[in-house]
Amino acid sequence: xxxxxxxxxxxxxxxxxxxxxxxxxxxxxxxxxxxxxxxxxxxxxxxxxxxxxxxxxxxxxxxxxxxxxxxxxxxxxxxxxxxxxxxxxxxxxxxxxxxxxxxxxxxxxxxxxxxxxxxxxxx
Amino acid sequence: xxxxxxxxxxxxxxxxxxxxxxxxxxxxxxxxxxxxxxxxxxxxxxxxxxxxxxxxxxxxxxxxxxxxxxxxxxxxxxxxxxxxxxxxxxxxxxxxxxxxxxxxxxxxxxxxxxxxxxxxxxxxxxxxxxxxxxxxxxxxxxxxxxxxxxxxxxxxxxxxxxxxxxxxxxxxxxxxxxxxxxxxxxxxxxxxxxxxxxxxxxxxxxxxxxxxxxxxxxxxxxxxxxxxxxxxxxxxxx
Numbered sequence: 001x002x003x004x005x006x007x008x009x010x011x012x013x014x015x016x017x018x019x020x021x022x023x024x025x026x027x028x029x030x031x032x033x034x035x036x037x038x039x040x041x042x043x044x045x046x047x048x049x050x051x052x053x054x055x056x057x058x059x060x061x062x063x064x065x066x067x068x069x070x071x072x073x074x075x076x077x078x079x080x081x082x083x084x085x086x087x088x089x090x091x092x093x094x095x096x097x098x099x100x101x102x103x104x105x106x107x108x109x110x111x112x113x114x115x116x117x118x119x120x121x122x123x
Numbered sequence: 124x125x126x127x128x129x130x131x132x133x134x135x136x137x138x139x140x141x142x143x144x145x146x147x148x149x150x151x152x153x154x155x156x157x158x159x160x161x162x163x164x165x166x167x168x169x170x171x172x173x174x175x176x177x178x179x180x181x182x183x184x185x186x187x188x189x190x191x192x193x194x195x196x197x198x199x200x201x202x203x204x205x206x207x208x209x210x211x212x213x214x215x216x217x218x219x220x221x222x223x224x225x226x227x228x229x230x231x232x233x234x235x236x237x238x239x240x241x242x243x244x245x246x247x248x249x250x251x252x253x254x255x256x257x258x259x260x261x262x263x264x265x266x267x268x269x270x271x272x273x274x275x276x277x278x279x280x281x282x283x284x285x286x287x288x289x290x291x292x293x294x295x296x297x298x299x300x301x302x303x304x305x306x307x308x309x310x311x312x313x314x315x316x317x318x319x320x321x322x323x324x325x326x327x328x329x330x331x332x333x334x335x336x337x338x339x340x341x342x343x344x345x346x347x348x349x350x351x352x353x354x355x356x357x358x359x360x361x
């Protein structure tokens with residue numbers, strides 16, 4: 001179970017998404033770059049040329065390595081590319097949230113959490 | 124412990140009756156407490172799942188509106204502002220705070236968003252033209268993020284509650300079984316001890332008897348006295 005230390009310092013959101021989603025969310029003010037020595041960004045822009053391994057690496061760094069992130073936002077069509085990773089991710093912190101993008105409207109059937117909800121209620 | 128077939132073997136004494144009664148009462152109280160806890164949690168859980176469903180749908184709409192306002196910005200500014208924004212992001216203005224809520228002894232964390240004052244990474248965006256659209260877009264996205272944060276809280280609560288409910292429901296049965304196991308083991312140990320003592324006592328008595336017969340038949344003698352002393356030593360052991 002989650003202890004206080006688990007989420008006390010988690011004060012940022014992270015985002016993995018296409019250019020438009022990332023731009024919009026950064027405009028809202030969630031973008032953060034850590035202090036110069038390592039300068040880690042809390043966002044990743046994914047386009048057609050981005051390797052799946054790069055997405056996985058970013059997902060891993062946001063969910064496992066960094067302890068200051070409370071919510072990871074990821075575009076649903078990108079989540080599809082690393083679906084196995086998202087489905088096997090069950091920790092409470094940080095929370096992984098699938099969000100729609102401009103070209104890909106939201107599909108509740110694909111969402112890992114909603115699928116878990118459905119399974120629980122035996123539908 | 125159900126059905127008449129495997130009834131627990133108990134010695135029919137008043138003491139064990141009292142013991143069993145208090146045991147039963149304890150088990151019933153514990154069970155009803157756990158059941159109430161499980162029910163409270165399940166109720167909360169259902170409520171949360173329903174709200175998740177709603178919030179996810181709402182998120183779909185909100186994000187669509189937000190995407191549209193971003194398109195307006197690109198149109199007004201007359202170009203792609205993505206790169207510029209990605210490069211100028213430095214310090215998060217939008218941050219999270221966590222607070223806790225207690226549901227029958229389970230701490231559910233919830234996210235709360237707040238905006239830090241003062242730092243603005245995008246002061247220059249849309250300075251030339253489209254400033255109004257940029258401003259509106261920022262507000263729209265800020266609202267969208269608030270919705271997302273709310274949804275994230277629900278989802279976290281969902282994950283934690285799911286786990287806790289599983290544990291509570293399982294503990295219901297498991298703790299009972301564990302307790303029975305421990306009691307059974309203790310009982311067996313007692314029984315084994317008693318048996319050992321009984322056989323030892325019987326042995327000693329038998330020996331004594333035999334020796335007494337021996338003594339009677341021989342009617343005294345140094346050797347017999349020696350044997351008797353030896354046996355008395357045996358007696359001392361238990």
